[in-house]
Amino acid sequence: MDDKPAEDLKALAEAVLKAATDRGVMLATAESCTGGLLSAALSDIPGCSGALDRGFITYSNRAKTEMLGVGEHTLDAHGAVSPEVAAEMAAGARDRSDAGIAVSVTGIAGPGGSEHKPEGRVCFGIADADGVRTETVEFGPLGRDGVRRGAAAHALKMMLAALQPAKD
Numbered sequence: 001m002d003d004k005p006a007e008d009l010k011a012l013a014e015a016v017l018k019a020a021t022d023r024g025v026m027l028a029t030a031e032s033c034t035g036g037l038l039s040a041a042l043s044d045i046p047g048c049s050g051a052l053d054r055g056f057i058t059y060s061n062r063a064k065t066e067m068l069g070v071g072e073h074t075l076d077a078h079g080a081v082s083p084e085v086a087a088e089m090a091a092g093a094r095d096r097s098d099a100g101i102a103v104s105v106t107g108i109a110g111p112g113g114s115e116h117k118p119e120g121r122v123c124f125g126i127a128d129a130d131g132v133r134t135e136t137v138e139f140g141p142l143g144r145d146g147v148r149r150g151a152a153a154h155a156l157k158m159m160l161a162a163l164q165p166a167k168d
Helices: 003-023 037-042 059-066 073-079 083-095 146-164
Strands: 027-031 054-058 101-105 123-130 129-136
Touching: 003 037, 003 083, 003 146, 027 037, 027 129, 037 054, 037 146, 054 083, 059 073, 059 083, 059 146, 073 083, 083 123, 101 129, 101 146, 123 146, 129 146
Parallel strands: 027 054, 027 101
Antiparallel strands: 101 123, 123 129
């Protein structure tokens, strides 16, 4: 088994936590398809409590509405794997925590998928003082573990980018 993906997650998590600590920003996560992998990567780092406020694992639609305030109308209109739901998840995590930056992950880790939402499609949201932004990544059929690890790494990269000082 290749340990490189695990090492990549660790290095990214360390960089995110250092940047958050340096900026005095707390972080929150809202996860669906990663099932806590993102929060685990962050919480594996000693001292993470100085920057990690909380993580929401909202696998079901009901959890997304109850814990994060995702609108039932949004879920009905777009489905759980959509930029619209990712945006509401990130905003909800930020609103329901002491975090300055919250990231969300919702996707189809596999196996399976559909013609309209294939295996490996993951939607991300990031909420900070500048608002909410979304991205969708097509990881492809990497297998459940590959999609989950790729999604966690991508979410960490989004957090790291959001923590960079604004350029004049």
